[in-house]
Amino acid sequence: MTWNIDYDRPIWIQLVEQLQVALISGELNPGDAVPSVRDLAADAQVNINTMQRALAELESRGLLVPKDNRWRASGRAVTEDRSLIDEIKLNYARSILEDFTQKMRSLGLDDGEIVSKVAEYLSKTRSKGE
Amino acid sequence: MTWNIDYDRPIWIQLVEQLQVALISGELNPGDAVPSVRDLAADAQVNINTMQRALAELESRGLLVPKDNRWRASGRAVTEDRSLIDEIKLNYARSILEDFTQKMRSLGLDDGEIVSKVAEYLSKTRSKGE
DNA sequence: TTTATTGTATTATATATATAATACTACATA
DNA sequence: TATGTAGTATTATATATATAATACAATAAA
Numbered sequence: 511m512t513w514n515i516d517y518d519r520p521i522w523i524q525l526v527e528q529l530q531v532a533l534i535s536g537e538l539n540p541g542d543a544v545p546s547v548r549d550l551a552a553d554a555q556v557n558i559n560t561m562q563r564a565l566a567e568l569e570s571r572g573l574l575v576p577k578d579n580r581w582r583a584s585g586r587a588v589t590e591d592r593s594l595i596d597e598i599k600l601n602y603a604r605s606i607l608e609d610f611t612q613k614m615r616s617l618g619l620d621d622g623e624i625v626s627k628v629a630e631y632l633s634k635t636r637s638k639g640e
Numbered sequence: 641m642t643w644n645i646d647y648d649r650p651i652w653i654q655l656v657e658q659l660q661v662a663l664i665s666g667e668l669n670p671g672d673a674v675p676s677v678r679d680l681a682a683d684a685q686v687n688i689n690t691m692q693r694a695l696a697e698l699e700s701r702g703l704l705v706p707k708d709n710r711w712r713a714s715g716r717a718v719t720e721d722r723s724l725i726d727e728i729k730l731n732y733a734r735s736i737l738e739d740f741t742q743k744m745r746s747l748g749l750d751d752g753e754i755v756s757k758v759a760e761y762l763s764k765t766r767s768k769g770e
Numbered sequence: 771t772t773t774a775t776t777g778t779a780t781t782a783t784a785t786a787t788a789t790a791a792t793a794c795t796a797c798a799t800a
Numbered sequence: 801t802a803t804g805t806a807g808t809a810t811t812a813t814a815t816a817t818a819t820a821a822t823a824c825a826a827t828a829a830a
Contacts, residue, residue, distance in 0.1 A: 519649050520817060535748050546776065557819045562778075576777090583776035583827035603747060607761045610740040617733060618665050621762040628758050631737045632751040650787060676806065687789045692808075706807090713797035713806035 511537060513554040521556060525564035533573055533588060534599035540590040544574060573598070641667060643684040651686060655694035663703055663718060664729035670720040674704060703728065 511532050515524055532538045544565075545553070551561035565586065568574045572594055577584040589595070614624045641662050645654055662668045674695075675683070681691035695716065698704045702724055707714040719725070744754045 518653055522817080523648055531743075531746050535746055547778090548776085559779095559820090560818060565777090578827085581776085581826045582778075583774095583825090585776060599747070603744075603749075603757070604761075606740065606743050607757060610736065611758070611761060611765065613736050614733075616661050616665060617729070619733075621766060624762060625755065625759050627733070627737060628741070629755050631734075631741060632754060635741065636751060652787080677808090678806085689790090689809095690788060695807090708797085713795090713804095715806060 522560050522563040525554065525561060526567050529564060529568055530573065534595055534602060538588050540588050540592055542588045543577065544586040544588065546585055652690050652693040655684065655691060656697050659694060659698055660703065664725055664732060668718050670718050670722055672718045673707065674716040674718065676715055
């Protein structure tokens with residue numbers, strides 16, 4: 511997976527968000543093994559403790575689970591609770607829409623202008639395939 | 641003006657953003673006097689130093705200017721350079737659109753779905769007046 | 771059985787952020 | 801003229817974040 515860290519927000523929060531996107535976009539599927547904390551940290555070029563904090567957060571949300579019941583050395587996996595993933599996906603999409611429309615409206619744009627600007631921007635940035 | 645501070649990003653950056661929105665949305669007009677640092681800080685329930693940092697940043701961007709040429713006790717005003725405000729408004733709107741479409745696409749939505757979801761969300765949250 | 775790997779924990783350090791308290795200079799105003 | 805107000809500066813303190821360097825116990829793998 512690809513990482514994109516900027517520096518005006520806590521890194522561990524950005525890691526949580528980007529891992530969550532990987533889960534709800536289907537880049538990581540229910541039951542899939544998750545790379546080890548060390549590997550993920552190296553991949554994202556981030557300290558192990560920082561990545562550990564992100565994974566612990568996702569585990570507390572139920573999105574990641576320990577792979578075996580007994581102890582740890584088996585690593586983590588994506589939850590098989592698809593309804594939980596769907597629920598989080600819906601919430602996430604709604605929060606993006608909320609944030610976006612709030613910002614556009616605060617600029618003084620009305621609903622028609624917002625829709626047309628979105629359509630215009632999408633067509634400008636459409637990849638050749640679509 | 642209304643303030644809305646959350647706690648996962650530096651406060652001074654959020655102050656810069658929200659003051660900037662006030663400028664480019666026309667809530668504060670070119671030439672308008674800006675309240676004193678102390679008053680703004682009290683209004684936003686934020687430390688004076690924090691608000692000062694935000695105002696200094698906006699001044700460095702040319703959006704705010706010292707009210708008189710001589711010294712300070714006259715306070716600040718909004719720049720009368722309307723083209724600068726327009727330019728920043730365009731950049732801001734574009735960055736919002738960029739951020740939004742990037743997030744929606746990363747969820748696996750195609751352009752048609754994005755437009756329809758925007759339209760649907762806008763109609764659901766439309767105020768009575770519109 | 772030996773070695774490597776897993777998640778986890780601990781300690782220390784550096785940095786950025788936010789606040790509080792205080793003070794100064796120059797100007798505006800009463 | 802005397803007082804208040806503007807922006808600004810300084811010092812100190814608390815907190816969150818991020819990193820580094822280790823270490824450990826239990827499991828997996830060679």
